[in-house]
Amino acid sequence: MAKDLYEVLGVSKNATDDEIKKAFRRRARELHPDVNKAADAEDQFKELNEAYDVLSDANKRAQYDRFGTIPGAAGGGNPYGGGNGYVDFEDLFGGGFGMGDIFSSFFGGQGGGARQQQRREGRDMGVGLRLTLEEVAAGAKKEIVYDRLAPCPDCDGSGLGPDGHEVTCPDCNGQGRVVTVQHTFLGDMQSATTCKTCGGTGRSIENPCPECEGQGRVPDRQRVTVEVPVGIRDSQQLRLSGFGEAGLQGAAAGDLIVTCRIQPHEFFERDGDNLHARANISIVQATLGADIEIDGIFEDEKVEVRIPEGCQNEQVVRVKGFGMPKFRSEARGDMYVHVNVVVPKKVTKKQRELLEQLAEDMGENVADVRTPLQKLRDAFN
Template identity: 40%
Template sequence: MSEDFYDVLGVSRDADEDEIKQAYRKKATQYHPDVSDDPDADEKFKKVKKAKEVLTDEEKRQAYDQLGHDRFEQAKKRGGFDGGAGGAAGGDPFGGGGGMGGMGDIFEQFFGGGGGRNANRPRQGSNLRTGLEIDLEDAFEGVKKQVTVRRPERCDACDGEGHPPGADVQTCPECRGQGQVTQVQQTPFGRVQQSRTCPRCQGDGQLYEERCGECGGDGVVHREAKLTVDIPAGIADGQTLQMEGEGAPGENGGPNGDLLIEVHVREHPDFERDGADLFYRTPVSFPQAVFGDDVEISTLEGTVEMDVPAGTQSGETFRLRGKGMPRLRRRGHGDLYVQVQVVTPESLNKEQREALEAFAEAGGEEVEVGQGFFERIKNSF
């Protein structure tokens, strides 16, 4: 996969925002680690996401187009630009002149820079993960299940502010109320100004005399939450369900993250599963296999009758259409494959023994009555 963001998404350099977002959705579906079989899916998904984040932001895209991929990434890592990056005096890549004024601290605006005007921008909360075990019957029918997850939640006592209402406040002396501290240093790329979130006030620009007694000033508390999740019919082992907004709380008014639930389907004592198809073994007697019969077969929605034709061999498999698992988010069901196993009797009464001896002799076999005979009968099927 190319490093160039336009190539990563497969769009032209003059693509508009809607085209970029559409391309991102397509690529994200293709490479999402939860659904992709590509061994490099995780890395490719990260590249796709990064490309979308840059190309759907007007300022980031402008910088990317002007600098090119390599210099853009290099400048991002170092927190600034070469003095001649934009071909203008003073090192402003957009010709702003005036040294570090205007857009001099460009990455503060593009990537947050650890502070600055973006220090208090809304941020979505983190996604949380948990697991859930269900039976094959649950996966067949589709059910509602409860999950319990311990998660951070916005503190009710302080409404997420980290301090009691009406607490005395003062301007942060370290950043002087700016919410950021700035450091200027000389680098191989020229004079660089780097801003980061003020470590003392965490970007608020203010300090409060009291901390919330409930959350200790964090603005969040950890609680157990019981949630009801819809398990769709046909879900497979290892698939992940997403509950939007049930993850960690956002910052500065941002939306909550999501809760990702990995579903594990327990093994069934009678059925084996392959996608939407099920496999089942049923015993039949020697006479049933020889003469044919209707036998009852268990399925996940009850019993059905299956015709065992005369002369059926042990190990032969029959297909019951539409008696398998529902196809997830698609119409119809898979099939149920029934393998017939002819059961050899372990003990016989006198009449049964004589009948089998006669059967063997009629077929031209010389029979030595004993275990060897029954072993031959068993092995012949």
């Protein structure tokens, strides 16, 4: 970022979080392509959004103030990807839902003046939450950062400014519908349409809130902590009531739908409530049987695996009660250990003699790969 981020937002370096939010909303209204027809309006809005991504986050802002740069913040990348407790943002009604789309919805909302018709209740929104298998096993609290139309803090979501109040809509006289008459050669034709001034409510606002323009909601960056229950499945959803898009002028807000995405594990593979793992054993352990120990899904958990006598390669050994914790239950699934019998590539002379003796006792033919020189040395020894 070549430009000073504070300069892009039009605030001082000592600006409070609230001042940064207000400055962003003010500048975004001026630069959004829906209202600004300048050739570079889209680029300026993108630059403004990138600056807000940094200055609205305490950690990124501190790093920027110290070093003057934010790795990964520029270039249009996802400012929330790749850890730090953040998540991928996915709009359930069509991907790529960002602050630009939030402002498009804001400009289409109903305010104090004439605006197009729009639903009053807020829409549901969605995010995809990345989780590790260990987090699913133990449960986790994850912070989600996303953009939404939130209740206006200046008017508490009412849309009313100082001395503001609701009045009967002057265009439809409180009916919510406007009747027009068209004169034709067949006679007068009447048609009724939803009033664009009040959006069909029959009420409008005098002296609307200047911050939200009478909508009762403003574009904002929301942070919410999600408690992930133990044992949740991949693609399972959690619903956070009231954390979706805020409604117009205090109408009901939508919900935030969190879709859990469980990342592949380097050692375990999940199958419902069961876990599958692999373990290497020697030919001696496979032949005689053995007790081995492998890591469990919990930190510092050790799982004792009884290898039966005569165990074959790819044989599966079941260990009860060491799988994944079951959803909303204290019980656990089982662990299935897939055995891999490892044959040594090299053996010592003594080991070879013992194996040859074993082969002779079992009546098995084995290849004699010793050179004549080795055989001569063996004869002298």
